[in-house]
Amino acid sequence: MKRVAIVGGGITGLAAAFVLHRARQEGKPVDYFLIEKEQRVGGKILTEEIDGFVIEGGPDCFVSEKPGVFNLSRMVGIEDRIMGSSDAARRTFVLSGGRLLELPEGLMSLVPTKIIPFALSPLISWPGKIRMAMDFFIPPKKDDSDETLASFVRRRLGQEALDKIAEPLIGGVHASDPEKMSLKATFPRFLQMEKEYGSLIRAMLAAKKRAEAYARKNPPAPGAKKKTFFMTFIKGMGELPEAVYAKLDRERVVLGQTVTGLLVREEGGKKVYTLAWGEGQKGDFDAVILALPADEAAVLMEKVDRQIAENLAAIPMASSATISLAWRKEDLPVKLESYGFVVPLVEKRRIMATTFSSCKWAHRTPGKDFVLLRAFVGGARNQHLVELGDKELLQLVREELADILGITKEPYLYRIYRWPRGMPQYVLGHLERLGRVEERLRDFPGLYIVGGSYRGVGIPDCINAGITAAEKALV
Ligand SMILES: Cc1cc2nc3c(=O)[nH]c(=O)nc-3n(C[C@H](O)[C@H](O)[C@H](O)COP(=O)(O)OP(=O)(O)OC[C@H]3O[C@@H](n4cnc5c(N)ncnc54)[C@H](O)[C@@H]3O)c2cc1C
Incomplete structure (x- = not known):
């Protein structure tokens, strides 16, 4: 044995x-x-149900592109508990110069795949847009050496794309500093795309075409659940x-x-x-x-x-914290109708991002009268903030949300989860x-x-x- x-x-x-x-x-x-x-x-997967709120302390979803979660869920008989994100709110914002600007529709990973929404977006300046479009013409790197995510994005798409898109969307998710992240260890796919297509935008357009052709050939079975890019479980990842x-x-x-x-x-x-x-x-x-x-x-x-x-x-390991806050809808000065927003480092704020959990996922609140938000603090460049006491951490998040969203009322409920050294840095x-x-x-x-x-x-x-x-x- x-x-x-x-x-x-x-x-x-x-x-x-x-x-x-x-x-x-x-x-x-x-x-x-x-x-x-x-x-x-x-x-790190830690879900709590408190007064009818489904609160995620750690991860709140998984990427559906990779089969791991589906496979394990099938093995233990809970595949039918997997659910997609809500379609109605499928928009993400970026804090830019203190204002929330929507990420242009059609943005795949880092690159635009739809010209009109990208051209109309105020998020990237015109010189920044032209610099991003130069990706079509910049020859791929010749040698096989590794480089940082920042150096790769700067090389192909320019500094503005790094500051406003790559750093908050990718660095933020990994709680990592793009100036240190190994591209080969984190996004080998980008390297492969560059090699194969000579341009990230061309590679993404080809991937989009393939995905559309696949979807046309394989329409979902009647009644089948829709696959979204990020998915979770009805009662949270803890399931x-x-x-x-x-x-x-x-x-x-x-x-x-x-x-x-x-x-x-x-x-x-x-x-x-x-x-x-x-x-x-x-x-x-x-x-x-x-x-x-x-x-x-x-x-x-x-x-x-x-x-x-x-x-x-x-x-290296970076520390981060998630702070979930619930309010009655009537206590908010704004209607939340998106997945939330990310905060580029260049904005010099104390939060990295905020997910509007109850807009992104169904079943997160005890009823339609409440909203649930989740703010992220810390990460590779702001780890010291995780050491703040609960009162200070809550205060910090409330100040930022007051400034960005205008929310000033006391939350109905809040929970703080710290992850000291919880994020490995590749x-x-x-x-x-x-x-x-x-x-x-x-x-x-x-x-x-x-x-x-x-x-x-x-x-x-x-x-x-x-x-x-x-x-x-x-x-
Ligand atoms: C805030 C946050 C948000 C995240 N969001 C996402 C997300 O949305 N989607 C996603 O895919 N990933 C996300 N991640 C990453 C993901 O959660 C982790 O990579 C993954 O859960 C790690 O699983 P693991 O089993 O390898 O390690 P862990 O979850 O760290 O498990 C290790 C276990 O070992 C135990 N242990 C440690 N030392 C000992 C010992 N000496 N003896 C016995 N037991 C020990 C610990 O108590 C722990 O239970 C997130 C991570 C964090 C911190």
């Missing part, structure tokens, strides 16, 4: 545990054991970890206990891993999946391999660092280090990484 331990009950560890659980049910000679330090599973946890054997999942030690020894030509957790518990395992953020994995790797530990510890050199870790891991068969810190921060990538590690552990 192969014994596999999973350290960490975030979505990566849960996905791994489920694969092992299913293999066991199918009669494979495997036993699994998941240890999670908190009293709940889910890690997914809960559903996976419900499938696992209770006696094989330990909550509220921290793994404090990992040692390795050789026995009969094989590696045996010893884990220590809780108050002096110990166990030997044939395989260990560390489904932990890099800094926490680094601590456990100290006694196994110093160089792996050092490489993991060198992955900076230049990230892939080389992972390469060094993976090279050394070859000396430790049965040991896997996976999760959001490594090869994809999004939930679908995490699920994929967890599943792949479990499948390897089964061999």
Whole structure:
């Protein structure tokens, strides 16, 4: 019987545990054991239902382009709980010179694919628009070296596109500084588009054409749910970890206990891993999946391999906080009818973005008389703000929302969630660092280090990484 331990009950560890659980049910000679330090599973996925409000502390959606969430949801029987974003409010604003300006319709990732809305948009100046259009003529980079997201966008689309679109939309989502983000580690697709089409705009137009042709050929089945770019679950992202946890054997999942030690020894030509957790518990395992953020994995790797530990510890992590606030509609001076707004760094504000959660998603409030908003604070360049006390943090968000949206009334309800060191930063050199870790891991068969810190921060990538590690552990 192969014994596999999973350290960490975030979505990566849960996905791994489920694969092992299913293999066991199918009669494979495997036993699994998941240890999670908190009293709940889910890690960064944290949904609370408070007075009928569905409040997301961490992620509030996933990208539907990647199959990970659909696959895991199908495996645990909750695929029908997935829902798309609300069509009616499908607009996003950018704060520009203190005013909220709409992102032009047809903007795909970074580039415009519809000429008229882009030409009419006041968001980018005319010189900025002309500079963006030069993407058609600028030759692709010749060598294969990595560069930062900022350098790539500046090179292809110009500084204004970086400041007003790429930094707030992309840097903000990753809570990262585009001047440091590795393009190869975060958006390899952009590089590939540049190589293949010689222009990002041309590549996006081709992708749009392909998607339209596909949609024409494959119309959705009658009654089928519409796929939107971002999707979630009816009662929030927390449905997914809960559903996976419900499938696992209770006696094989330990909550509220921290793994404090990992040692390795050789026995009969094989590696045996010893884990220590809780108050002096110990166990030997044939395989260990560390489904932990890099800094926490680094601590456990100290006694196994110093160089792996050092490489993991060198992955920078940024802190952020989400602050959800609810109001009665009648208390707002404005009607909220969009997904929200992002705030470029050049605006020098203390919030990165605000999602109008109750406009973007159905079922977020106890009724139509309420609205729910969610502001983001922190990120690579403003981490210190996360250390503020609750009162100050709330005050800060209220001041910004008063200034930007004119909301001055006390919120009906609010919740603050801090994520200290919660966002791994894929900076230049990230892939080389992972390469060094993976090279050394070859000396430790049965040991896997996976999760959001490594090869994809999004939930679908995490699920994929967890599943792949479990499948390897089964061999
Ligand atoms: C504010 C915020 C918003 C986000 N929004 C989105 C989004 O909208 N869409 C999206 O796709 N992604 C989003 N992400 C990223 C995504 O949430 C994460 O990348 C993903 O959830 C990470 O999952 P994980 O299982 O790898 O790690 P984690 O969720 O960090 O899980 C690791 C688990 O290990 C446990 N642990 C740590 N050390 C030990 C130990 N020594 N012993 C035992 N247990 C331990 C922790 O308690 C935790 O439960 C967001 C992240 C944040 C912080």
